Amino acid sequence: MYVETRVPLKEVMRVNPTTIEAEATVAKAAAHMCRDEVGSCIVLSGNVPIGIVSEQDMNCKVVARDLKPSSVYVRDIMSTPLITIELDKTVGEAAQMMIKHRVRRLPVVESGKVLGMVTVRDLLGVANELNEIMSDLIVINREENYAMGICDRCGKMSDDLTPMDAVMLCKECREEERLR
Template identity: 45%
Template sequence: MKVKEVLHRIMKISSDTSVAEAARIMSEKLTGSVLVEEDGDVIGIMTERDMMRKVVAKAKNANQLKVKDIMSTPLITIDANEDILEASRIMDRHRIRRLIVVEDGKIIGKVTANSISRNLKYLLARDTSMYSKTEYYGHRE
C-alpha cells in the first residue's frame, strides 16, 4: 500500500502565530500538527508533542511564545509513492509519529503512525483471511 493512499491533509500556520492561538486552531480542527510557514515557505512543523514538551512541561506562557519558537525542524519527508512499511521504518528511526508527504517536490499532506497502523492491521487481516480461505478450499478438493 502506498503512502498516498493513506495520507491526510495538513494545515499551515504562520510562524508568528502564538502557540496558544495555534493550539486553539488545532483543537478546533481536530488535528495534532500544523506546518509552519514563513514568507510562503514551509520551515517546520509544530505538533502536540512540541507543545507538551516545550511549553506545558516547562510551564511557559503559550500566549507569549510563537510557533517558530517551539516548532520541529528539519521536516522529515517521504515520497507519496513509497510503501507504508517504509514510512513506518522512517518514523521509527526518527522517533516521530508524522511524516510529511511530498510528490514532485511539493508537500501534499501527511501520514501518521495511527493511519499506518490501521491500514497494516487491515492488510494483515485481509491477507490472513485470503490465506485461510485458500488453505481451507485446498484441503476440501
C-alpha cells in the same frame, strides 16, 4: 512478503494538512489543531515548510514549563529540521523513514510543496485492513488443506473432502446430503 508496504502514500495520506506561520503563537497553533482535530501543525515561513509543532512540543516546552501559550511563538518550540517524504513513495518507505528518524508524522511533499500528512496511525490502519484480509485468506487456505482426510460422516478416507454444515464430507456423503 509484506503486501501493505507497496501501498502508495497518496492512498493513505490526509490531504490539506494543518499549517501555521512560524511567527504565530502556540495558542493560535493549538486552536488550529483543535479546529482540525489533529495532533500537529506544519510550520511555514512564507509558503516554505520549515518545521512541525506537535501536542508533545506544546506539552513539554510550554505547559510543563508553566509558560503562557499566547506569549510563546511556534518558531521557538517547533521541531526541526522537517522530515518529509515524497508523494511517489510507499507506505513501507514511510514506515522505514519514521523508524529511522524516530518521528510519528511525515508531511508528504511534491516539488517542495506540502500536499498531505501521513501518521503512524494511518500506516497502522492499512496494516489492520490487510491483516483482516490475510486472516480470511488463511481460513480459505485451511479449508483447502482439509481436502484430504477422513469423512466425518462415514469415516472413510477421501481425497475429496468438502466442508458442509460444519463437517467435512466425502463426495458420496455430500450426494446423500443433497438428496435429503
